[in-house]
Amino acid sequence: xxxxxxxxxxxxxxxxxxxxxxxxxxxxxxxxxxxxxxxxxxxxxxxxxxxxxxxxxxxxxxxxxxxxxxxxxxxxxxxxxxxxxxxxxxxxxxxxxxxxxxxxxxxxxxxxxxxxx
Amino acid sequence: xxxxxxxxxxxxxxxxxxxxxxxxxxxxxxxxxxxxxxxxxxxxxxxxxxxxxxxxxxxxxxxxxxxxxxxxxxxxxxxxxxxxxxxxxxxxxxxxxxxxxxxxxxxxxxxxxxxxx
Amino acid sequence: xxxxxxxxxxxxxxxxxxxxxxxxxxxxxxxxxxxxxxxxxxxxxxxxxxxxxxxxxxxxxxxxxxxxxxxxxxxxxxxxxxxxxxxxxxxxxxxxxxxxxxxxxxxxxxxxxxxxx
Amino acid sequence: xxxxxxxxxxxxxxxxxxxxxxxxxxxxxxxxxxxxxxxxxxxxxxxxxxxxxxxxxxxxxxxxxxxxxxxxxxxxxxxxxxxxxxxxxxxxxxxxxxxxxxxxxxxxxxxxxxxxx
Numbered sequence: 001x002x003x004x005x006x007x008x009x010x011x012x013x014x015x016x017x018x019x020x021x022x023x024x025x026x027x028x029x030x031x032x033x034x035x036x037x038x039x040x041x042x043x044x045x046x047x048x049x050x051x052x053x054x055x056x057x058x059x060x061x062x063x064x065x066x067x068x069x070x071x072x073x074x075x076x077x078x079x080x081x082x083x084x085x086x087x088x089x090x091x092x093x094x095x096x097x098x099x100x101x102x103x104x105x106x107x108x109x110x111x112x113x114x115x116x117x
Numbered sequence: 118x119x120x121x122x123x124x125x126x127x128x129x130x131x132x133x134x135x136x137x138x139x140x141x142x143x144x145x146x147x148x149x150x151x152x153x154x155x156x157x158x159x160x161x162x163x164x165x166x167x168x169x170x171x172x173x174x175x176x177x178x179x180x181x182x183x184x185x186x187x188x189x190x191x192x193x194x195x196x197x198x199x200x201x202x203x204x205x206x207x208x209x210x211x212x213x214x215x216x217x218x219x220x221x222x223x224x225x226x227x228x229x230x231x232x233x234x
Numbered sequence: 235x236x237x238x239x240x241x242x243x244x245x246x247x248x249x250x251x252x253x254x255x256x257x258x259x260x261x262x263x264x265x266x267x268x269x270x271x272x273x274x275x276x277x278x279x280x281x282x283x284x285x286x287x288x289x290x291x292x293x294x295x296x297x298x299x300x301x302x303x304x305x306x307x308x309x310x311x312x313x314x315x316x317x318x319x320x321x322x323x324x325x326x327x328x329x330x331x332x333x334x335x336x337x338x339x340x341x342x343x344x345x346x347x348x349x350x351x
Numbered sequence: 352x353x354x355x356x357x358x359x360x361x362x363x364x365x366x367x368x369x370x371x372x373x374x375x376x377x378x379x380x381x382x383x384x385x386x387x388x389x390x391x392x393x394x395x396x397x398x399x400x401x402x403x404x405x406x407x408x409x410x411x412x413x414x415x416x417x418x419x420x421x422x423x424x425x426x427x428x429x430x431x432x433x434x435x436x437x438x439x440x441x442x443x444x445x446x447x448x449x450x451x452x453x454x455x456x457x458x459x460x461x462x463x464x465x466x467x468x
Binding site: 110 | 121122123128129136138141145148149151152154156158159161162165166167171173178181185187190193195196201203204206209211213223224225227
């Protein structure tokens with residue numbers, strides 16, 4: 001059985017290559033694309049209250065799902081051109097965050113690590 | 118053998134829950150977080166040329182990897198609270214994009230689908 | 235008496251030119267900079283409730299003021315290199331918005347113009 | 352003769368109040384809006400080279416002008432609800448930047464102040 005993440009990564013890159021789009025996919029442009037898609041995701045919650053954001057309609061949830069997917073697709077493309085293993089990177093960052101946000105001091109607070117007492 | 122994406126998802130959620138942070142993780146705030154992290158990623162390429170972005174130093178690549186990871190971690194958190202399967206969403210979006218960007222008309226151009234001839 | 239906006243614009247451009255920075259200020263990079271600064275502004279409100287955002291401490295307000303200023307400074311730089319009059323542009327856009335958001339249909343709703351009934 | 356910036360500020364706030372929109376304009380939501388508009392501005396340059404960004408067509412320049420205006424309009428709204436004088440803030444930030452980026456060390460380099468030698 002193939003790993004799910006490996007499978008979707010392969011599909012994304014095939015989609016890209018079938019259109020000869022790698023030529024546009026330098027890291028600077030891909031980071032712009034991730035930013036643009038992240039803002040489109042945020043727009044789904046603009047002017048809404050926290051509570052409204054927590055109970056999207058089916059149509060709204062569909063829209064959110066598409067924007068989440070766009071961010072993910074460009075993340076995969078960026079990691080490909082830079083030779084980054086996205087899941088390893090996330091795991092390594094969690095380790096770093098363990099040190100920056102010790103459980104006893106970070107529990108129940110949304111403060112940035114630079115402000116933890 | 119456990120699926121890699123399922124494994125990292127589990128680690129992210131354990132990290133969150135060990136700090137009792139789910140209370141801050143409503144979709145509106147998580148989308149803001151994704152936007153903030155995406156912009157920190159973009160900042161790694163700010164003022165650089167396309168070429169400079171393509172050949173980061175080891176130190177720069179480490180910084181990029183951390184920002185990519187932050188975006189991914191918050192994507193996982195957002196998908197958790199909204200009940201979205203991130204990989205399924207990416208796959209479904211690729212299908213949509215197949216229709217919006219037919220290979221014969223999209224090949225070799227960076228035009229938006231609304232401008233394809 | 236000199237116009238205040240003309241005066242600050244002149245100061246921003248003098249600051250830039252005294253450092254020979256115009257060479258980095260192409261529109262693509264400046265738009266990235268505006269995005270990065272806008273996200274730093276947003277970060278000031280991240281994880282906060284609407285109410286918390288409405289009553290920042292003096293220290294928080296200082297931080298917000300600096301980020302607002304950074305967005306403004308780069309807007310001025312972008313308009314300079316593209317030959318855009320920022321205040322004229324804002325005025326022209328208000329006129330467009332008058333048509334997109336007629337008072338009788340837009341009053342008291344945060345809906346996008348494409349969704350106004 | 353009225354100050355130009357004061358005049359456009361007045362128009363923006365009248366536009367807002369004629370639609371009873373101040374109720375949606377808390378600082379957190381306005382910062383999101385600035386981020387969303389900044390990303391729409393960035394999208395105008397996405398996939399383009401630096402050179403292409405420097406020579407937009409008339410139609411492209413119109414689009415850029417509208418996005419620049421949107422960022423400016425929401426900046427004005429945010430400053431209004433927080434009691435910030437936008438032009439004073441920009442001037443004060445320039446002063447701070449003078450100290451962070453001394454002319455002799457910052458000239459001709461795009462390095463961040465934390466990396467200036």
